[in-house]
Amino acid sequence: MxxxxxxxxxxxxxxxxxxxxxxxxxxxxxxxxxxxxxxxxxxxxxxxxxxxxxxxxxxxxxxxxxxxxxxxPEQLRPLSHHVPQSLRREHEEARQCFKAKAYTATAVMVRRTLEGVCSDQGVSGVNGRSKPLVKMLEQLKSDGKIDGRLLEWAQALRVLGNEGAHFTGTGVSREDAADGLALAEALLDYLYVLAAQFDAFKARRVKNKDTGQSGSQS
CATH class of the missing domain: 2.30.30 (SH3 type barrels.)
Known part of the structure; x- marks a missing residue:
């Protein structure tokens, strides 16, 4: 048409x-x-x-x-619907802070997004007491939900968020805020988008094997 x-x-x-x-x-x-x-x-x-x-x-x-x-001009892509709405909302607010050139606030919102990820993944604490974020991120790795490189990224974002949350006399730079946004988005994609896509891939492979529709082997 x-x-x-x-x-x-x-x-x-x-x-x-x-x-x-x-x-x-x-x-x-x-x-x-x-x-x-x-x-x-x-x-x-x-x-x-x-x-x-x-x-x-x-x-x-x-x-x-x-x-x-x-x-x-290129626009920021929306986060996948596989990412929980509450986390999409936090990350979108971080983007809005960046767009408004509020780079320190961007870092703080990125840290809030990290806290939200930990809470959604069930590692927010025990007996009603919250763990420090550094410990929650380490727990994600111990539970096999992120690997060592992603833990390193997440810890760097945590430090950036701490710098934004506490008065040090200097603000967060535009470059650091931009990198923080990108790394937070990569973490969300890994946990909620790529993981779901890989699960669907594995399920499809099992179904094809059960029905005799196997792929080529080398």
Whole structure:
């Protein structure tokens, strides 16, 4: 199913530059796909509020055209639905702090995300008493939920969060806050996304073996 927009077509969208709802105008377009990939429409648009250009894309996977999404400038991808909502909320708040250039607050929210991970994984403490975060992260490794490298990452994030939470006379740098966000996201992906994907892979392999649909062997 083809779709054509005329240059000059105007539609509402949140601008990735000024981050405001605006009427954007198509200034150029190009269509593609339709053979080995779904049809898509690329549109170069300009924000009616800040006048900055950006690139959008629409695709049709057989259920009709989806809404235009921003392709450039690159946007932060949403966390997978496999990550518990409470943890997605904490991490999103850390992202919002970073976007607002509140880098020390970003580090604190990353630490809160770590605490949330430990709580969700059942290592928040015993008999109603919480363990120090350093001990909870070590418990994750002892339980086989993360490996040594991930523990090292998590402990580095804990230290970064401590630096953000306590007055030291200096703030957290943009680079450290950005790395903290990325490492926290990698930890969430490992525990909730890749683990679920691997479990599904193993289950599928067992099912195929039981039904005689084995893969090639070398």
């Amino acid at each position: 083809s779709r054509e927009y005329r240059v000059g077509y105007t539609f509402p969208l949140v601008c990735p530059h000024c981050e405001k709802p605006a009427l954007v105008t198509v200034t150029g377009e190009a269509a593609g796909g339709g053979v080995e990939e779904p049809p898509y429409l690329l549109e170069l648009v300009r924000c009616g509020t800040c006048n900055e250009p950006f690139l959008t894309v629409e695709e049709d996977y057989g259920q009709g055209w989806d809404g235009p999404g921003v392709l450039w």
